[in-house]
Amino acid sequence: DSGVTQTPKHLITATGQRVTLRCSPRSGDLSVYWYQQSLDQGLQFLIQYYNGEERAKGNILERFSAQQFPDLHSELNLSSLELGDSALYFCASSVGFLRGADTQYFGPGTRLTVL
Amino acid sequence: AQKITQTQPGMFVQEKEAVTLDCTYDTSDQSYGLFWYKQPSSGEMIFLIYQGSYDEQNATEGRYSLNFQKARKSANLVISASQLGDSAMYFCAMRENTGGFKTIFGAGTRLFVKA
Numbered sequence: 498d499s500g501v502t503q504t505p506k507h508l509i510t511a512t513g514q515r516v517t518l519r520c521s522p523r524s525g526d527l528s529v530y531w532y533q534q535s536l537d538q539g540l541q542f543l544i545q546y547y548n549g550e551e552r553a554k555g556n557i558l559e560r561f562s563a564q565q566f567p568d569l570h571s572e573l574n575l576s577s578l579e580l581g582d583s584a585l586y587f588c589a590s591s592v593g594f595l596r597g598a599d600t601q602y603f604g605p606g607t608r609l610t611v612l
Numbered sequence: 613a614q615k616i617t618q619t620q621p622g623m624f625v626q627e628k629e630a631v632t633l634d635c636t637y638d639t640s641d642q643s644y645g646l647f648w649y650k651q652p653s654s655g656e657m658i659f660l661i662y663q664g665s666y667d668e669q670n671a672t673e674g675r676y677s678l679n680f681q682k683a684r685k686s687a688n689l690v691i692s693a694s695q696l697g698d699s700a701m702y703f704c705a706m707r708e709n710t711g712g713f714k715t716i717f718g719a720g721t722r723l724f725v726k727a
Contacts, residue, residue, distance in 0.1 A: 499656070530715065540703060540717040553713040587657060596643060596709045597664060603649075603657035 501604035515576040522590030529571040535584040618718035635704030643709040646687040651701040
């Protein structure tokens with residue numbers, strides 16, 4: 498158990514809908530990352546937050562948005578869902594060091610299926 | 613631009629033997645970190661080992677060691693004394709410590725350990 502929690506574990510929804518994925522980081526970690534893992538794209542970095550502020554942005558679609566709250570939990574919002582958004586969404590957390598071994602510990606993931 | 617290449621989609625190794633999983637990377641940053649993660653069939657991402665770009669010695673963690681050759685931009689993972697439980701997907705990842713702080717993952721290598 499990495500200490501990172503994600504809810505829900507599974508989510509099934511229809512095209513055009515909007516969903517929210519939730520992540521709670523490990524105790525003491527200030528940074529949260531979101532990743533999408535699909536069969537054809539592999540593991541794609543979406544976005545990183547540090548202590549409530551966006552720190553790095555990856556291949557995140559405009560239909561997706563995220564935020565980190567004052568209690569450090571984070572939410573990833575996916576809207577106007579398409580079939581291709583079906584994937585495993587991981588949250589990871591780290592202390593947030595700018596240098597050195599700022600190891601990311603991953604949550605169990607949320608499996609999103611868009612029908 | 614950042615790039616991680618894992619050229620071995622799948623590998624077989626006999627139980628109790630050592631195996632090397634290849635990873636090459638490309639970056640223009642001088643300061644960066646390299647990570648290896650294991651993803652068993654259950655889906656979670658497990659951190660294995662870290663190597664910093666300024667670390668002079670190769671990292672080791674139990675049966676895992678990282679063969680870091682900076683000039684060749686390679687960071688191969690060596691697993692000694694393979695066990696059946698090592699059968700999994702292995703991902704190499706890199707984080708640049710300046711600029712965007714993005715983390716990118718390779719496509720992964722699926723390792724099969726034979727009894």
